Amino acid sequence: MKYIEEFRDPELAKNLSQSILQEADPDRTYRLMEFCGGHTHAIARYGVEDLLPKNVRMIHGPGCPVCVLPVGRVDEAVALATQHDVILCTYADLMRVPGSKYESLIKARSKGADVRMVYSTLDALKIAEDNPDRDVVFFAIGFETTTPPTAAAIKQAESRGLKNFSIYCNHVLTPAAMRAILGVYSDAGAPNVIIDGFVGPAHVSAVIGTQPYEEFTRDYKKPVVIAGFEPLDVMQAVLQLIRQVNEGRAEVENEYARAVTPQGNVKAQAMMDEVFELRDAFEWRGLGSVPVSALKLRPAYSAFDAELRFSVQVAPPVEHKSCACGDILRGEKVPTECKLFGTVCTPDNPMGACMVSSEGACAAHWTYGRFREDEFVEKSA
């Protein structure tokens, strides 16, 4: 596979591993947050942590839109599917996410709700066209990588005159999440977690460009290296972050220059801007209410807004008291520090989204890293 396999070369990986070992200062710990769920998955799937020295710690950040989706929003989606005769279309990742009281879309389907898994908004549009007498609701989640496909779908729906298509919008924004991690919105002041640098998301950046990250280098003095998803990309980014930390620099560097340009995908940005506007605030699992962090449809597109078209009855959301998803999402705890991990909360019986989504820190640790018990004994350095 061209432009994929070359970035998985084991010889080059060994060399990168050597360089990181040489350049990392043995007298300090480097705490690097990989923001994007795709990076969490890649690191786990290739065992990249085995190639890093022990004093370079990868912290899994909240870049998994499934994980940060609040319980209440899942409950509303389930309610949409069960209280109205809609065809609820969703990405596969959301099927098993537990809402309150263990309800989920896959369980709703087993009880008769018409929930359909789709790979793309294009499939949801087709379902709407093929079923003109049914309402079709697309459960829209994702950061700025996945938002443009939703915007494109809305515009297609408009131009094709599809009156039965709407979206349940949960799109969220990356810079806002990064600010929340750095404690910008917290009344309590600086957060418990000291992050030395960010591995910037790959395909979010392909859309938004490199410029939005300059806020973090300039105002918070944290280096950001945007990295591709292949293991060599991640390791190169780690090396560049270590260098920046050692040299006291805080710059935006772009390791993924083959897909990310400084201005990003202007056409996609324009489409997002045309269709969506900012919500004042949005509840994020684990981060609480974060201002200007999420999107909703503009008034011109309100006909496609499922929240306006359908009203649902939901009880106040219930999260398990001991579920530490929030702390884990902020990088303050590791999965093994959650009381529920491995006992009550397992992939068979997920209590929170961190265990359901395959990039959630808990699922990733369970699925890929459970045998590395020693690594997770220490708390934050």
Next chain:
Amino acid sequence: MCLAIPAKVVKLRDDGLADIELEGVVKEVSLDLVDDVCVGDYVIVHVGYVLAKLDVDEAERTLALFAELSDSVQGGVA
């Protein structure tokens, strides 16, 4: 939420769609989010949409960086 993969454009279709190919597997995707895509281009595909074109020069440059790094590591390893 970013699983996206580089693949080669093998055919342009009507209605803003195209066929991309990865090692013999062909999939139809939308070009709504990009302009000026040609057959033979490598593109990044996410949930059925092309998000960006792959800059093959930059790709080669990045790979060259890794290779150069490996030379220096092999030269300088204690």
Next chain:
Amino acid sequence: MKQISRPLDLKNGRVDMSFGAGGRAMAQLIQELFVVHFDNDILNQEHDAAMFELPPGRIVMSTDTFVVSPVFFPGGNIGSLAVHGTVNDLAMGGGVPKYLTAGFILEEGFPLADLAIIVKSMAEAALEAGVSIVTGDTKVVEKGKGDGIFINTAGVGVVPDGVEVCGNRARPGDVVLVNGTLGDHGVAVMSKRENLSFSTDILSDSQALNDLVAAMLTSVPGMRVLRDPTRGGLAATLNEIAHQSGVGVELDEVHLPLKAEVKSACELLGLDPLYVANEGKLIAICPPEDAQRLLAVMQAHPKGSEAAIVGQVLDDPRCFVRMKTQLGGTRMVDWLAGEQLPRIC
């Protein structure tokens, strides 16, 4: 004396409720379709129950129900799958498969032309595998109550003396082999599912493995475990074996046989080939001293030409299945909660 006025309309006819009612229509279906194609002495006796003798030895029995959708997929159909599946289950127990049953649940409206193709495929598969379909059953359910066709096959076979293959026999130091490329069947079936819409030349690997197994057991009578990694893929099956035997397993990613198209289809869809179904593959676990000889025997057989050593059994009370990645790191290969869903993230 049979009073049948017209033969079945196998070109344009459809299954209707009378075919399952036990009357003349059902008898006609059985005669003109099942008996004609499955044709063997035992079946031709037309008893309700098949009567036969088995060669001496321990009897092994297995059953499996097939609900695959779509019913026709590249490289096979639900019928050939139903024969291969049960033949393979018997073979994985070390048995020589002899006789099969075939139970059909047909949905009202199912095209007879499709049923004819399926039945012929079953007959061909049975012939190739050296088994006979000796008894069966037919039921028809109302439209909307069945997904076209479901098939159950059960089978009996005989395990030769000295053969002891069982899921709990893997020991630390044993070697893990597979007979060929992984994930072909799952990808072939998925390519025909409407909402995934990708096209590929990949064919299902559905095939009977009893002849390969016979050759393997002749060469390595001390075989520890044989199992076919169907639903859930290599990962699920190895986890089962690891738990049954109380051992760990370590795979080597570099040695896993995978077709390029399967790799790329999985990349595009966000799937892990370790969890994708196979229908013509087996996992063999043997003592280390027999591994090279076993590999050679497998590679010499047409159904094992791409066989490979893929891992080894470890001493691990946690019964973890792990894999050394192509990068040299290690990852868990966990037992999935449910079906693997395509990953978008």
